[in-house]
Amino acid sequence: MSDVQEFDAIIVGAGFAGVHQLIQFRKLGLKVRLLEAGGGLGGVWYWNNYPGARVDSENPIYQFSDPELYKDWNYSVKFPDWREIRQYFEYVDKKLDLSKDVSYNSRVVSAIWDESADRWTLTTEAGTVYRTQWFSLCVGIGSKYYIPPFKGIETFKGEIHHTSRWPKDYDVKGKRVGVVGTGSTGVQLIQDIAPLVDHLTVFQRTPNLSLPMRQEKLDLEEQKKLKDYLYPIQFGRRLQTFSGYLHDLDMKPTLETTLEERTLAYEDKWQKGGFHFWIGSYGDIFFNQEANDVAYAFWRDKTRARINDPEMKEKLAPMKSPHPFGVKRPSLEQSYFEVYNQPNVDLIDVNKNSIVEITPDGVRTSDGVEHKLDALMFATGFDMVTGGVTAIDIRGQDGIPIKEKWVDGVRSYLGLGSATYPNMFWIYGPQSPAAFSNGPSTIEFTSEWIADVIKHCRENNLSHVVAAKEAQDAWSEQLQQIASMGLWTGAKHSWYMGSNIEGKKVELLQFPGGVPVYYKAIMDSAAKGYEGWVFKKATTA
Numbered sequence: 001m002s003d004v005q006e007f008d009a010i011i012v013g014a015g016f017a018g019v020h021q022l023i024q025f026r027k028l029g030l031k032v033r034l035l036e037a038g039g040g041l042g043g044v045w046y047w048n049n050y051p052g053a054r055v056d057s058e059n060p061i062y063q064f065s066d067p068e069l070y071k072d073w074n075y076s077v078k079f080p081d082w083r084e085i086r087q088y089f090e091y092v093d094k095k096l097d098l099s100k101d102v103s104y105n106s107r108v109v110s111a112i113w114d115e116s117a118d119r120w121t122l123t124t125e126a127g128t129v130y131r132t133q134w135f136s137l138c139v140g141i142g143s144k145y146y147i148p149p150f151k152g153i154e155t156f157k158g159e160i161h162h163t164s165r166w167p168k169d170y171d172v173k174g175k176r177v178g179v180v181g182t183g184s185t186g187v188q189l190i191q192d193i194a195p196l197v198d199h200l201t202v203f204q205r206t207p208n209l210s211l212p213m214r215q216e217k218l219d220l221e222e223q224k225k226l227k228d229y230l231y232p233i234q235f236g237r238r239l240q241t242f243s244g245y246l247h248d249l250d251m252k253p254t255l256e257t258t259l260e261e262r263t264l265a266y267e268d269k270w271q272k273g274g275f276h277f278w279i280g281s282y283g284d285i286f287f288n289q290e291a292n293d294v295a296y297a298f299w300r301d302k303t304r305a306r307i308n309d310p311e312m313k314e315k316l317a318p319m320k321s322p323h324p325f326g327v328k329r330p331s332l333e334q335s336y337f338e339v340y341n342q343p344n345v346d347l348i349d350v351n352k353n354s355i356v357e358i359t360p361d362g363v364r365t366s367d368g369v370e371h372k373l374d375a376l377m378f379a380t381g382f383d384m385v386t387g388g389v390t391a392i393d394i395r396g397q398d399g400i401p402i403k404e405k406w407v408d409g410v411r412s413y414l415g416l417g418s419a420t421y422p423n424m425f426w427i428y429g430p431q432s433p434a435a436f437s438n439g440p441s442t443i444e445f446t447s448e449w450i451a452d453v454i455k456h457c458r459e460n461n462l463s464h465v466v467a468a469k470e471a472q473d474a475w476s477e478q479l480q481q482i483a484s485m486g487l488w489t490g491a492k493h494s495w496y497m498g499s500n501i502e503g504k505k506v507e508l509l510q511f512p513g514g515v516p517v518y519y520k521a522i523m524d525s526a527a528k529g530y531e532g533w534v535f536k537k538a539t540t541a
Contacts, residue, residue, distance in 0.1 A: 003129075004121075004129045004130070004131050005033070005128070005129065005130045005131070006031075006130075006131050006132075007030075007031050007032060007033045007130060007131070007132045008025075008030040008031045008032060008132065008133055008134060009025050009030045009031070009032040009033075009132055009133065009134035009135070009136065009454070010032070010033055010034075010035060010120070010122055010130055010132040010134070010135055010136070011025070011032065011033070011034040011035070011136045011138055012034075012035050012036075012108050012122075012135075012136070012137050012138060012139055012392075013034075013035075013036065013037075013043060013137065013138035013139040013140060013143070013388075014034055014036035014038070014040075014041045014042065014043060014046070014102060014104075014138075015041075015042060015043015015044060015045070015046075015138065015140050016043060016064075016428075016439055016440050016443050017043070017138035017140065017427035017428050017439075017443045017446075017447065018034055018036070018043065018136075018138035019034075019041060019064075019089070019092065019098060020064065020427075020440075020443055020444055020447040021034075021136050021138055021427065021447045021450065021451075022034050022098060022101060022102075023096065023098075024447050024448060024450070024451035025134075025136075025451065025454075026101070027451070028451060028454060028455055028458070030134070030454075032101055033101060033102075033103060033130065033132075034098075034101055034102045034103070035102075035103050035106040035107075035108055035122070035124065035130070036102055036103065036104050036105075036106060037105070037106065037107035037108075037143075038104065038105070039104050039105055040086070040089070040090075040104065041089040041090070041092070041093055041098065041099075041102070042085065042086050042089045043138075043140055043143075044140060044142055044143075044164075045082050045085040045086055045089065046086070047143075047164050047165070048082055048163065048164050048166075048185075049082050049083075049166050049168075050163040050164075050166040050185070050188070050189050050377075051166075051172070051188075051189055051192040051193050052081075052188035052189050052190075052191060052192030052193075053081060053082040053163075053185075053188055053189075054079050054080060054081040054082065054188065055079055055080060055081075055085060056079065056184070056213075056274070056275070056331070056332045057079075057245070057438045057439065057440075058078045058079055058245075058246075058274050059075045059077075059078055059079075059080070059218065060075075060223070060226070060231060060234060061234060061235065061238060061244075061245065061246060061438055061440065061441065062075075062080070062085075062438065062439070062440060063075075063088065063440065064092070064440060064444070065235035065238075065440070065444060067227075067231070067232070068095075069092060069095060070227060070231060071227055072091075072095075073088060073091055074218070074220055074223045074224070075088075075218055075223075076217065076218060077215060077216065077217055077218055078214075078215060078216045078217075078218060078274075079213055079215055079274075079332065103128075105126075106124045106125075106126070106128065107124055107125040107126075108122050108123070108124055108125075108392055109123055109124065109125050109392060109393060110122065110123045110392065110393040110394070110395075111123075111135060111392055111393070111394045111395070111424075112393075112395050113395060113396045113397060113421065113422065113424075115397055118133060118422070118423070118463040118464045118536070118538075119131050119132065119133055120132050120133075120135045120423065120424070122135070133423060133463075133464075134423050134454055135423055135424045135425075136424075136425050136426070136427065136450060137388075137389060137392075137424065137425065137426040137427070137429065138426070138427050138428070139388030139389060139391075139392075139426075139429070140388055140428060140429075141382075141384050141385045141388070141428065141429065141434050141435055141510075142164075142381075142382040142384055142388075143382070143387065143388035143391075144382055144383040144387030144388050144391050145162045145164045145165070145380075145381070145382050145383075146380055146381055146382055146383050146387075146500075146501060147162055147378045147380055148180075148378075148380060148502075150355060150357065150358050151356070151357040151358065152357040152358040152359060153358045155358065155359065155360045156358050156359070156360060156362075156373075156376060157360045157361065158361075158362075158373055158374045158375050158376060159374070159375045159376070160375075160376045160377075160378070161375070161376075161377055161378070162377075162378045162380070163185045163186075163189055163377060163378065163379045164185075164382070172193045172196050172197050172375065173196045173197070174197070174198050175197055175198055175374040175375050176197070176198055176199045176201075176362075176372060176373050176374045176375070177193065177197045177199070177200050177201070177373065177374065177375045177376075177377060178200075178201045178202075178203065178362065178363055178371060178373040178375070178376045178377065179200065179201070179202050179203065179377045179379055180203045180355070180376070180377070180378050180379065180380055181203070181204075181205075181378065181379035181380045181381065182202065182204045182205070182206070182207070182208045182379070183208065183331065183379060183381050183495075184208070184329065184331035184332075185379040185381065186202075186208070186379035187208050187210055187331040187333050187336050188331065188333075189377065189379055190202060190336065190339055191333060191334060191335045191336040191339050194339040194342060194344075194345055195342075197344070198344065199344045199345075199346075200339075200342075200344060200345045200346070201345075201346045201348060201363070201371045201373065202345065202346065202347045202348065203348045203350050203355060203363070204315070204347055204348065204349055204350065205350050205351065205493060206322055206323070206328075206491075206492075206493055207315065207316050207317065207318065207322055208330070208331050208336075209296075209299060209321075209325055209326075209328070209330050210303075210330055210331040210332065210333040210336055210337075211270075211273070211274070211275065211277055211278060211299075211330045211331070211332055211333070212270065212273045212332070212333065212334075213273055213274060213332035213333060213334050214271070214272065214273020214274060215273075215334060234246055238438065238441040238515070239441070239445065239515060239516065239519055240516060241515065241516075242279060242283070242514040242515060242516070243275070243279045243433075243436060243437050243438060243441075243514070243515060244433070244437035244438040244441025244442055244515040245275065245279065245280070245437075245438050245441075247272075247275075247276055247279070247280035248279075248280065249279060249280070249281070249282070249283035250265070250280075250281060250282050250283060251282075251283045251284075252282065253282070253284050253288070253291065254282040254284055254285065254288065254290075254291035254294055254295070255288075255290060255291055255294070257282075262282075262294070263298075265281065265282075266281065266295070266298045269281050270298075270302060273332075274332060275330070275332070277295075277299070278326050278330055279326075281295065282295070285324075285325060285326050286326060286327070286486045286487060286512075287485050287486045287487060289324065289487060292321075292324045292325050292326070292487060293321070295325050295326070296321040296324075296325040299317075299325060300317045300318075300319065300321070303316065303317040303337055304317045306337040306338060307337055307340060307341065308341045309340070309341070312340050312341075312347065315347055315349055316337060316340060316347070317337075323490050323491040323492065323494075324487040324490040324491070327486070327487050327488050327490055327491045327494065327496065328491045328494050328495075328496060329435060329496070346371075348365060348371070350365070353365040353366050353367045353369070354366045358376070361373070362376075363376070381495060381500060382495070383501050383504070384495035384496075384498070384500070384501075384509070385429065385430050385434060385435075385495070385498070385509040385510060386406060386410060386429075386430050386498070386509060387501075388429070389402060389426065389429060389430065390402060390403035390406060394421065394424070396418075396420040396421035396422065396424070397420040397421070397422065397466075398420050400420075402418065402421065405418075406505070407505065408505060409476070409505050409507055410430045410431055410476065410505075410507065410509060411472050411473065411476050412430055412431040412467070412472055412475065412476065413467035413468070413471045413472040413475050413532055413533070414431075414432075414467075414475055414521060414522050414525060414532070415429065415430060415431035415432030415433075415434075415475075415510075415511055415518070416432070416446070416449070416450070416467075416522065417466070417467045418467055418472060419466060419467045419468065419469040419472045420466065420469075421466065421467075422464040422465065422466035422536070423464045423465060423466070425450045427443055427446045427447055427450070428442060428443050428446070430509055430510075431475065431476065431479055431509070431510065431511055432446065432510065432511055432518070433510060433511050433513075433514070433515055433518050434509075434510040434511075435496075435510060436510050436511070436512060436514075437515050441515060442515060442518070445519060445522075446522070449522050449523075449526065452526065453465060453526070453530060453533070456530065457535070460535075461537060461538045462535045462536065462537060462538060463536050463537065463538035463539070464535070464536045465530070465533050465534070465535050465536075466533065466534050466536075467532065467533060467534075468532055468533065468534050471531075471532030471533070472532075475532075479508065479511055479512070479513075480507060480508065482511075482512050482513050483507075483508035483512055486512060488508050488512070495509075496508060496509065496510065497509070
């Protein structure tokens, strides 16, 4: 084990949140180190390089809002892929010389609080030990990947990969490929590899109610013109919309519109593409089942028109919705539904023909059929929202691991920190808006809030700050109350609710009240002297 390395602040994770936090901590003059499990910046965009991987937030808002960064950067398309986002992080790194404060290939396995010293001790997988006063978790919501424990998986003679660990330069051409899972990752992968493989077998549990992306190339000269006058307005607008995107929910009740008005509005959102039909349309789809049914019917009819086979229509866009529309994050697709018109593509509904076992030669389903495969790809997602936090053995003032505490439900205050874990914060994590929002929109103001509370402590000779239990219980209860007003529980297998992981507590894991409400809550706490937080005065030598 190496000697202990001392820092004012340690950040874990080098995606948008970790990079922004590093920039903020530098401004405070802190001695800071960012620990990253991977070999480069980018977070999910470092790990996810499977065919088709691309962001579903449209530009210009999927980047940092600092003019010094965006003035010299231009994306080529509205929805960039993983390669271009990696290039963006490389650009930011070079511009700000970030890597000098980053330790790559440094997976943190434990974080232990020392109450007598008001310090955290962090240990990496390699045995490197760090001590720090401030500890910021920027592990995101999708860092712990998940493969279901299928019988016989170890016997498969072909290649098995989870999409988040896609092999470099792996070629699927001419192979018989199986894909398990049709979430956002599955949709992106399937539509990209279907034209290349010899045969594709997709194992679907729940149809993905995907929306048309409407990808566009971006004009370089037009971007340059917009940066001076429009970009600042657009970045400012993010705090005013429900989801931190540039479009917002229409709060007029769906059923108070005429058929003609509603249809034209739906058609407009549909043609605009992206998430306009989801979080740019009528807001009552999230809590009014009848309004939700109307939206689903429009989606269904649009989608079925793209599918040739009647049986396939029912599998992919059933007449009756498999769950309320929009209570699971839709994927954005470009050619997904047309894939199933190809003769070399099979779609297995595992609700009717479940996966019994993985065999040496493929996958056997409950109807007795063995689907012969050369490669098996798991697009089975992640232990979302909480998994990246609970994967680390984090022990606070009472010595109890946070993983044990959250067995019966997540507890946080303002989606920023948790009682008995002083000086530890997280960004874009449990009980924050997280994936209910555009990532950078909420990441930036949350990161700035954390920097401000640290500055407050340093200026007032305070050695630690921790969420009060009463405040955290009230926040967690409020979140679940808001959730109970909506249709979220209508999705049987939803990572929003944690129900995609066997044995995980079923509860809404993210704040569903919208970005403006969340922003007001954390800023009100700060304005009232950080109401709901408990401070400890530093002892003088």
